[in-house]
Amino acid sequence: LKPLEFIKPESITLDDVQLLAKYQSIDIVVEDREKVLMYFKLVASHAQKFMSVELDEVIEPAPTFKP
Amino acid sequence: MTTNKPIAECSATELAHLISHGKISAVEVVQQTLARIANLDATYNCFTAVTSERALAEAAAIDEMRAAGKPLPPLAGVPYAVKNLFDITGLPTLAGSKINASNPSAQHDASLVCKMQQAGAVLMGALNMDEYAYGFTTENHHYGPSRNPHDPSRSAGGSSGGSAAAVAAGMVPLTLGSDTNGSVRVPSSMCGLFGLKPTYGALDLEGMFPFVHSFDHAGIFARSSMDLALSFQCMQNAGTKGLLSKMTLGLSGLRIAKAGGYFEQADAQADDAVKQVCAALHVHETVILPEVERARSAAYVITASEGGTRHLQRLRTQAQDFDPLTGPRLLAGSLTPAAWYIQAQRFRSWFQLEIMRIFEHIDIIIAPATPTCAQKIGQETMTIQGVNMPVRPNMGMFTQPISFIGLPVVAVPVQQVGAMPIAVQVIAAPGREDLALSVANYLEQQKVCSSPVVTN
Numbered sequence: 001l002k003p004l005e006f007i008k009p010e011s012i013t014l015d016d017v018q019l020l021a022k023y024q025s026i027d028i029v030v031e032d033r034e035k036v037l038m039y040f041k042l043v044a045s046h047a048q049k050f051m052s053v054e055l056d057e058v059i060e061p062a063p064t065f066k067p
Numbered sequence: 068m069t070t071n072k073p074i075a076e077c078s079a080t081e082l083a084h085l086i087s088h089g090k091i092s093a094v095e096v097v098q099q100t101l102a103r104i105a106n107l108d109a110t111y112n113c114f115t116a117v118t119s120e121r122a123l124a125e126a127a128a129i130d131e132m133r134a135a136g137k138p139l140p141p142l143a144g145v146p147y148a149v150k151n152l153f154d155i156t157g158l159p160t161l162a163g164s165k166i167n168a169s170n171p172s173a174q175h176d177a178s179l180v181c182k183m184q185q186a187g188a189v190l191m192g193a194l195n196m197d198e199y200a201y202g203f204t205t206e207n208h209h210y211g212p213s214r215n216p217h218d219p220s221r222s223a224g225g226s227s228g229g230s231a232a233a234v235a236a237g238m239v240p241l242t243l244g245s246d247t248n249g250s251v252r253v254p255s256s257m258c259g260l261f262g263l264k265p266t267y268g269a270l271d272l273e274g275m276f277p278f279v280h281s282f283d284h285a286g287i288f289a290r291s292s293m294d295l296a297l298s299f300q301c302m303q304n305a306g307t308k309g310l311l312s313k314m315t316l317g318l319s320g321l322r323i324a325k326a327g328g329y330f331e332q333a334d335a336q337a338d339d340a341v342k343q344v345c346a347a348l349h350v351h352e353t354v355i356l357p358e359v360e361r362a363r364s365a366a367y368v369i370t371a372s373e374g375g376t377r378h379l380q381r382l383r384t385q386a387q388d389f390d391p392l393t394g395p396r397l398l399a400g401s402l403t404p405a406a407w408y409i410q411a412q413r414f415r416s417w418f419q420l421e422i423m424r425i426f427e428h429i430d431i432i433i434a435p436a437t438p439t440c441a442q443k444i445g446q447e448t449m450t451i452q453g454v455n456m457p458v459r460p461n462m463g464m465f466t467q468p469i470s471f472i473g474l475p476v477v478a479v480p481v482q483q484v485g486a487m488p489i490a491v492q493v494i495a496a497p498g499r500e501d502l503a504l505s506v507a508n509y510l511e512q513q514k515v516c517s518s519p520v521v522t523n
Contacts, residue, residue: 017399017402025383038399039371043400043407046363048364050365056417
């Protein structure tokens, strides 16, 4: 698998998370903001592992809709 | 008492035999089961509802069938219970949440509850779990933690923790749970049980509260591999005819390998359990599954995204009503960019193709179920091979990459003197539950794996 560039999870800020939450019409209560940031960084750190490699173009996402 | 063995220690197969031969009535079994639940559940906190009236009525119907000379179904009179994400007529389907408690009661039983009833099994109630199945420890803030019968200060595992603890303590011989990332296999390991997570799609999920569509499976807990096979056969529409007879044919010609690389990150006890199982099976080959760490990460991101999106409206309006261990995680997951999710699903396709190539020359893969045994309730971190890591997400580090591509697995329990139990995964190719169950049965016959009733 060829390596690719990906964001550094530790660079994600509370402002980034609140902006994403705004796009989902979610208002994160003050007491949860740090926890949500921590968990979002964790999601990003996992994403980094497979987003930082290139897959062949022919590989499609797993769920296949078969009408 | 009409049998020498206490009812609580009988397997489902033994109970069905006793009832069908008139050695004990189904009603008497239910009465003893209700008494045991009343006696033990304050300690282990497995049940969120006990369906006493229904159980007595179902048991009476079995006794009437027998008295009338009618043939009895294979699980006639066997008590069982289900994780509280299964619909049970007349009860709200909690899925471990406070939010769902105000939902209307279910109008119908879940499909698998119907199938168990058709097989003669008697429903005893609904069982505790992590909120919305998002956890590996059943530390539920609304309904309390389920406790491990081997040591009540420790977690029963999760998310099907109530299902596991109820079987380990001998309250019932069988329970149903769900497994999205390891929620049958992790509690099987923590509580020392046989657990079956079948092939993705093998069991009908209708009437089960969903978590992650891509990975949700129903599963079974028992204290013997035969009980797993019998109940799996009863719940399947087709395809497992003769499963029980296949299981006793032995392992001749079966190509078995131990998973190396990523799966060698467990602690000494988990590693020793794998060695014991491999020694009994005469396994000398090690197979390296490619890119398992990335597979686990892709499973993590798909779980976060699908789980978060499922609860999006509730996160917008009722965020304060979530369990503090799940609400912020679901919220973070709901923010996952689409590109991450889609690439994770592409990676899943790639990984599945790679693993299927391995199954061209291997029938069974042996791997640890958990990196360590059950940890203390409330414990935040654990140290494995010198690496300090959070307990709650990492108990599933060896199960997640397997359910990621829907492979069937039997978790087999290894009991070690003076230690908590721990399980090993017996992994087969899609649709080959028969092979995984045969290996589990062999290990049980060889006394390498066992699951005694425990109450501490």
